[in-house]
Amino acid sequence: MPRLLTKIGQRTRTKQRIETRESSGVSYPKVDVFHFAVSALHKRLEGLAVSKGYATGKVAVLKDAYDCDKVENGDILVFIDCNPDFISAVRIAGALIADRGGHTGHAAIVGRELSLPTVVGTFGGTTTLKDGMRVFVDAMQGVVYEIIC
DSSP states (O other), X not given: OHHHHHXXXXXXXXXXXXXXXXXXXXXXXXXXXXXXXXXXXXXXXXOEEEEOOEEEEEEEEESSGGGGGXXXXXXXXXXXXXOGGGHHHHTTOXXXXXXXXXXXXXXXXXXXXXXXXXXXXXXXXXXXXXXXXXXXXXXXXTEEEEEOO
């Protein structure tokens, strides 16, 4: 029984933090606010949205800890499963995309803690998305689009 209460408490705290962030003047923009036409988007992946928000940037696929050196500020990180060795790269990332995981996975927890748009359970993000590809992450609905322009 105490375990269930802890889980409910964690969800409540996360929900309150999101509401506070939105009510403090930071609002999430809609798709049509960005500087590219919606017709310039090509749907690439679908997954589970675990940390809400939107992000655009270039993809950096991480396969091991040595790939963290190529990550630049605002990159969209794509990995099979979040590894604690990736934390240095995650801190400067614009969004996270993970092939595996769910609401309680490591990538989901890290994404919520750092308030990064996060999509997990894409089952093929590391093979579909390539390094340097420009993408738009809609973590409100769990969809990743490639920007074609």
